[in-house]
Structures are given as C-alpha cells and as structure tokens.
Amino acid sequence: MDFKQLQSLITVARYESFTKAATRLGVSQPTVSTHIRMLEEELGVPLVLRTSKRVELTPKGRKVFDQAVSILSMRDRMVEEGTAREKNTVYLGASSVPSAYVLPSILSGFSKSHPNVSFSIYQGDSQDVVSGLTEGVYDVGLIGMPADEESLLCTSFAQDRLVLVTPATDEYRMDEPDAAGVRDLLLKENVLLRREGSASRSVVDRILDELGIEESRMHVGARINDQETIKNLVESGLGVTIVSERAVRDRVREGRLLSYEIPSAACKRSLYIAHRKGDLGEEVAGFVSYVRLSFAQE
Incomplete structure (x- = not known):
C-alpha cells in the first residue's frame, strides 16, 4: 500500500469515474485501475463497485476512503511542517x-x-x-x-590569500622563500591537501600549476576535507600544506605553526x-x- 494507491481511491470516489480520476491525476486509466486492484488485493475486500453509469464505493470502500483522506492529510501536514521556514x-x-x-x-x-x-x-x-x-x-x-x-x-x-604552512620547528625556519624554494619544499616534503570540491583546493591547483609542479611528482600524505584536521596534522609534524592565511593566523601568532608567502599571483583570491x-x-x-x-x- 502506498500514497499513490490511496490518492487514486480518493479521486475515483470523488469523480465517480476511473477516466476522470486518471485525467485529474495526470496518469493513464489502467494505472488508476491497477492502484485500486492492488488495494483491494491487499485488504482482501472489494472497495469499488463498477456499474454502467458510474463508479461508487462499497461500504468497506467508504471506510477505507475516510482513512485514506486522514492519512494523506497527515502526510501533507508533515511535509508542510518539515519544509516550513521559521519566521525571522x-x-x-x-x-x-x-x-x-x-x-x-x-x-x-x-x-x-x-x-x-x-x-x-x-x-x-x-x-x-x-x-x-x-x-x-x-x-x-x-x-x-x-x-x-x-x-x-x-x-x-x-580578500584572502593562501600561504605555505609548516611545523614550527627549526628545520623549517627560513627567510621568505622564492618560487624555487617553495617548489623544492613541496617536492621534498609530505604534503597535505584539501579534497576536490573546495574552493581552496582549486586555488592550490592553480598555484601548483604556476609553480610548474605536477601533483603526481609530490608525495601527498593525505587528502582531507577538514581544514582544522590539516592544521593539527601539520602542527604534529606530519607534513606541510597550503591553506588560507586566515585559517592559520592565530596558530602562527602563538608560535605553533610557521607560514610563508607564496610568490605566485594565484595565491590571492x-x-x-x-x-x-x-x-x-x-x-x-x-x-x-x-x-x-x-x-x-x-
């Protein structure tokens, strides 16, 4: 039993015609007939009497009709409440x-x-x-x-810009690197990247392209959807990354991460x-x- 079958019964009863019900529901007349037949088979009783002049419900059909109206009304209220937007x-x-x-x-x-x-x-x-x-x-x-x-x-x-981020250890302390320095670091170190679909990842792809780095040449340690996880992994020494300067501003200020500007016009967005x-x-x-x-x- 499903909503479509109940709707077919209600519409047949109201229009007293399979043909008119089919037109009202936008389906074929055999489809409406099938819906009624399936209901009757499931309930084990006839619901509709077919005469040469009109279609009418049996006594059991009238009870099922009332129940069907209540069920579909409840469904409509549930849908309305589920999709209603709260004021303000x-x-x-x-x-x-x-x-x-x-x-x-x-x-x-x-x-x-x-x-x-x-x-x-x-x-x-x-x-x-x-x-x-x-x-x-x-x-x-x-x-x-x-x-x-x-x-x-x-x-x-x-405005936002992406920066190169490393662990805050002596190994990574250096003057602001040039393009060659950034390229060498990304090809040498474990690199953590955002997954495809994020805007940040699209910018990273453009940066890599401008630096002449193919992703296949890097050692990508992980592709992660969560930026906080990436920062935590870099801080723990797992690798380096390229993320928004806004995302690491506090940790850099606290000395927990190091960040370096990337000499690429693509890093700005x-x-x-x-x-x-x-x-x-x-x-x-x-x-x-x-x-x-x-x-x-x-």
Whole structure:
C-alpha cells in the first residue's frame, strides 16, 4: 500500500469515474485501475463497485476512503511542517574558510543591530553551498569562489590569500622563500591537501600549476576535507600544506605553526557572498548589506 494507491481511491470516489480520476491525476486509466486492484488485493475486500453509469464505493470502500483522506492529510501536514521556514530566520550556507574565520565576527556584529534575526547555518564546500542556493535550501551563501549560475547574484566582499604552512620547528625556519624554494619544499616534503570540491583546493591547483609542479611528482600524505584536521596534522609534524592565511593566523601568532608567502599571483583570491536574484526579504537583504559594508574598507 502506498500514497499513490490511496490518492487514486480518493479521486475515483470523488469523480465517480476511473477516466476522470486518471485525467485529474495526470496518469493513464489502467494505472488508476491497477492502484485500486492492488488495494483491494491487499485488504482482501472489494472497495469499488463498477456499474454502467458510474463508479461508487462499497461500504468497506467508504471506510477505507475516510482513512485514506486522514492519512494523506497527515502526510501533507508533515511535509508542510518539515519544509516550513521559521519566521525571522536566515538560512545560510558557508564554505570552510568563511564559516570558521569570517562568519563569527559577522554574526556577532549583525546580531547586535538585529537581535530578532536568527540563523540556521550549514557548513560545506563551496560547490555544496552553490547547489543549496540554486535549489532554494539556503537564502544566502558565503563561498570561496564565484558562483557560475545564472539564477544567482555573486559578489566579492573580502580578500584572502593562501600561504605555505609548516611545523614550527627549526628545520623549517627560513627567510621568505622564492618560487624555487617553495617548489623544492613541496617536492621534498609530505604534503597535505584539501579534497576536490573546495574552493581552496582549486586555488592550490592553480598555484601548483604556476609553480610548474605536477601533483603526481609530490608525495601527498593525505587528502582531507577538514581544514582544522590539516592544521593539527601539520602542527604534529606530519607534513606541510597550503591553506588560507586566515585559517592559520592565530596558530602562527602563538608560535605553533610557521607560514610563508607564496610568490605566485594565484595565491590571492576573493571571498564571495551569493544569493538568488529577486526579492530577498527584509532579514536576508539586511544581512547581505551588512556583510558588504563590514568589509568595504578591507
């Protein structure tokens, strides 16, 4: 027994016709007949009487009809409640760097001036966030790459750069390396990389290409989706990596990691705020405006 079978029974009863029910449901008449037959076989009793003039329910059919109406009504309420959006809530998707190192300060400041607005936040890679925006799952997204979707408006709101990060040991202390120095280090050491799909990984690929390094020539110790895990592994001495300067700023200041600028134009990128085109609603529009103004002087 399934919802389609119950819907067919309800529609046949209301229209007193298999043909009209099929037209209303957008299916073939044999499909409706099959749904009714399967219900009757499962319940072991006839539900519908077919006459030359009309179709009507048997006494058992009327009871099943009432139960079917209740079941589908309950289903509709469950779907409505499951998809309903809470009032004054902004549904936000953010990729790893904006989520961990940009969003906290944004939310802290925005909440002070908009105390009645709450957030439902999802953290994933940039591609996931873009997909969620186009599908209507999120109202707004903070991502590390431009969204190439016609339905979305995507604008840069902050600048970011990727740096070479090593353990904070004497072995790795040096003057700022030139391109050859970075290349030699990446070819000699164990390298930890983000997995495909993240915006950071796309930038790393461009950096490697500009430095003339093929990934197949490196010893990639691990491909990891979580940036915090990568930092922990580097700090423990497992290898080196290339990540956002924002992500390691605190640990470098504390002396737990070393970071070096990479002499490559590819290491610089923008962070973006994206949303669907059209009317955003008061809360979302206010948040988008706040983000842009907060980083206007950066």
